Structures are given as C-alpha cells and as structure tokens.
Amino acid sequence: MVKGGYGGGGYAANFKGVDDTDGAGSGGSQTAVKFLSNDLWHRVIVAGAGGGSENEFAYGNSDDGSGGSGGDFTAQGYWENGVYNSSRLANSTFGFTFGSGESAQENGSKNPNGVQSGSGFSDRPGAGSGWFGGFAGHSGNAGSGGGSSWAVSKNAIIPQGNITATDSFYNINDSHPYSFSLDDGYLFSDVKTYPGIWEGNGLLVITILDSIIYPSCVSINCSHFSYFLLFILFFETHS
Numbered sequence: 001m002v003k004g005g006y007g008g009g010g011y012a013a014n015f016k017g018v019d020d021t022d023g024a025g026s027g028g029s030q031t032a033v034k035f036l037s038n039d040l041w042h043r044v045i046v047a048g049a050g051g052g053s054e055n056e057f058a059y060g061n062s063d064d065g066s067g068g069s070g071g072d073f074t075a076q077g078y079w080e081n082g083v084y085n086s087s088r089l090a091n092s093t094f095g096f097t098f099g100s101g102e103s104a105q106e107n108g109s110k111n112p113n114g115v116q117s118g119s120g121f122s123d124r125p126g127a128g129s130g131w132f133g134g135f136a137g138h139s140g141n142a143g144s145g146g147g148s149s150w151a152v153s154k155n156a157i158i159p160q161g162n163i164t165a166t167d168s169f170y171n172i173n174d175s176h177p178y179s180f181s182l183d184d185g186y187l188f189s190d191v192k193t194y195p196g197i198w199e200g201n202g203l204l205v206i207t208i209l210d211s212i213i214y215p216s217c218v219s220i221n222c223s224h225f226s227y228f229l230l231f232i233l234f235f236e237t238h239s
Contacts, residue, residue, distance in 0.1 A: 001104070002126075005029025005049060008100035010126025010136055010144060010168045012052050025052030027101035027126035027134065027168075028070065030147055035186060040099040040165050041176045044186055048075050048090070048130025048147035051101065054123055054140060070128045070146035072195035078134075080142035088113060088135040090148040092157040095132025096170075101147055102127040102136040103168040109138060110170035126168065133168070151191040152180060 002012040003026060010027035028049030034042045048070030068076025075090040096102040096111055104124035108117040115138040118124070127134035130147020137144050150156070164175040180186055 002026045004126045004168060008129030008133055010101035011103035012126045013104040013122050013124045024054040024123040024125040027052050027128040027144060030129040041179045044152045046131040046150045048149040049128035050146045051078055051128045051134045051144035052125030053143040054125050067125055067143035068146040069195045070130050071149055072193045073149055075134055075146035075148045077145050078137045078143035080137055080139055090130055090132040090134045092150055093159050096127060096135045097133055098163045098165040100168045101129040101133035104136050105138060149193050151188050152186050153188050153191050
C-alpha cells in the first residue's frame with residue numbers, strides 16, 4: 001500500500017506497487033498547532049487535507065475518481081464514476097475518525113458510517129486527515145474525501161464528552177474529552193478557510209501582529225506577548 005501523509009493521511013491500495021506514482025493516491029496530512037501537549041485532543045488550529053484520487057483510467061467519464069478537497073470547516077466528499085458523492089462529509093463533529101483519514105480496504109469500511117462494500121479494481125485511494133478525517137470511496141473508480149479544518153474561536157463547535165480516535169484502519173487508539181473550552185483564553189479571531197486542491201499536505205498560515213502599546217491597554221499587550229512566547233516554545237519543543 002502507498003502510505004498516507006504524515007499525521008493521519010489514509011493509505012492507498014495501488015495495484016502498480018508502492019514505487020509507482022501512477023494509479024491511486026494516498027490521503028494528505030493535516031497541519032495542526034497544539035498547545036501544552038502533543039496529541040489530537042490539544043489541537044487548537046487544524047488545516048484539513050485533501051483526499052486521494054483514482055483518475056488514471058477514466059472508464060466512460062473524463063473525471064471518474066477525483067478526491068475531495070480539505071481546508072474548509074466542512075470538507076468535500078469524492079467523485080465516483082463522474083458523480084459527486086456528498087453523503088459522508090467530515091466536519092466539526094463527524095468524520096471517519098478524530099484526526100485521521102480512512103485507508104483503502106478490500107472489503108469496505110470498518111466504520112459503520114462508511115462505504116460497507118468495496119468494488120472495482122484494487123487501485124483505491126486513501127482519504128485526507130483533519131480535525132475529523134474523510135471517508136474513503138473503497139472503489140477502483142472513485143476518489144476519497146477530504147479532512148475538515150477547525151480552530152478554537154468564539155463560534156467553534158466542540159464535540160462533547162470523550163472523543164474516540166482510531167488509526168486510519170479503524171483500530172482504536174484512545175479516547176479523551178477535548179482539552180480546552182471556549183473560556184480558556186485560547187480563542188483565535190479572524191479565522192478564514194480556503195478549500196482547494198493542490199499537491200501536498202494541509203497548509204496552515206499563522207500571522208502574529210505586533211501590538212501597539214497604549215497606557216490604558218497594558219494588560220492586553222502583556223497577554224499578546226505571552227501568546228507569542230507560547231508559539232516559540234511549542235515549535236522548539238516539538239520540532
């Protein structure tokens with residue numbers, strides 16, 4: 001199989017072998033910022049990745065198996081035999097699993113919400129990872145879905161209770177509640193998503209603006225400075 005992108009991208013089944021770039025593509029990897037601990041439940045910003053495609057041979061259609069894009073709070077599905085499938089879209093509370101895109105399987109998905117039976121040839125793409133990962137199409141004539149993006153903002157939807165995370169083959173990894181709330185002071189503002197398809201993994205851009213110091217806003221400026229230090233410490237610790 002062709003390994004997915006680092007960080008939860010789904011594996012692809014490629015009948016041409018892992019060293020051949022033709023055939024089915026694997027799922028892309030999320031790009032994420034984490035505070036305090038390096039696990040899925042401490043992510044505060046996530047850029048979802050696109051799903052793999054199976055588009056080398058188009059049987060009767062010019063676009064038989066494109067993958068869906070990541071990068072939006074609700075990711076895209078995938079195309080099968082030239083028809084878009086939007087029945088399983090990763091979003092803020094739903095997807096293949098928390099943090100990983102689905103890998104191609106011979107006999108369909110192990111997730112009860114996924115495609116339950118495989119079809120077509122063995123060249124089947126993997127899905128993109130994200131806040132929640134996308135579902136695989138499990139078909140030799142279909143793409144796979146993208147992963148959702150997410151950020152801690154005032155409008156964020158946080159899943160309640162324990163959130164179970166599996167690997168891309170639906171083997172249980174762990175289950176925990178999300179580590180932050182909207183009252184913890186980690187809120188981001190002006191969060192924008194730009195869904196699209198490009199070669200590579202999820203793209204995340206963070207711009208830290210310099211504060212303007214006013215005598216009446218000393219506490220606000222100190223708070224901004226603390227966030228700046230937190231970013232520096234995190235990236236040095238987990239690089």
